[in-house]
Amino acid sequence: MKRVIASLAIGMLIGSATVAAAAPNTVQATIAKFKILVDGETKTGTTNQLVYNGTTYVPIREVADLFGYNTNYDGPKKTIEFASANETVAEWISLANFAALNEAQVGQPEDSDDIITIARSGIRLFGINKTGFTDGTESKVLTEDGKTIRVLKLKDSFMLNKEDLKAAGFKI
Template sequence: MKKLIVGLVAGMLIGTAGMAAAATTQTVQATLAKFTISIDGQKQKLKSDPLVYKGTTYLPVREISEILGYDLAYDNTKKTIDLSKGENKVTETNDSFASTIAEPNPTSSEINMDEWISARNLVDDYGVDVEISSGKIRDLKFEINGLSISFSVPGSNIEGTYKSIDGQHEVMIKNGALYLSKSAAKFLRIDIQ
């Protein structure tokens, strides 16, 4: 009889704990929606559809953070999500210009790679800090070894070649990627192999 009572009490405690845990989680009814997502005028493709709940659209935070170039850390025990720039050393202010620091298009024969180096390679391979501001005119700054070069370029990723503020160096936007002239990299004392 004691075993029956102990078993019944244990079962009630487990059942009560399960109901308490379930009470902290709320179930809602939301709608999956198809949206065209654009960042700086460039369409982005999401793997997961956004949710719409009570007129508010919820985007998949991991995919959005990847598109914007952020690392995401999720801690289930603390229920926290942390977005950070991670190792990239690319600083952006206000809104994203990450597509310009995109991987260079390797099929592009229009770019003489003897004269240019991609911003992504400068960041990843040489530790150059690239700072980008937002707006109709974007200020770009390449910095390393205590030296820096600054540019002002259109905020809408218009392809072309642009002179630095001092008129001595060039940066190019081509196929959605940003390139610095190798002569400018040499000025920054970067030994390009």
């Protein structure tokens, strides 16, 4: 009888170890819906985001679309390609990328929903008045030292002309 109980216990131990080894890796994440801002503009996402260990995960195809890019996925090669949805994008840089490259901050004054200010170390570089902009329209702004920068509204994002930025002494 002792032998039967011992063999049964060993069999159960091996069986439970096999089941534990066969269990898939799982994670616990929270589904959330965040407000997405691109160049100070609120974007409407079509999917929920996941939050796992303090990091938010957003579907890459949706983010690419928000920034004006098409995505191509090649499963066998395990590659994701981003291609500009608009040929003119090569001449332009997004306001967010410009700010990151130039260590600048993008914000809105508390008293105006129509103005976007770009500043570095608390010093205003230039501002963009959003009034009258529609998708595909272009306008000009002046930097604080009088340089002209062309601004394009593309897919609800503000894009800055790279040539103008370079002429004004900014990094691109």
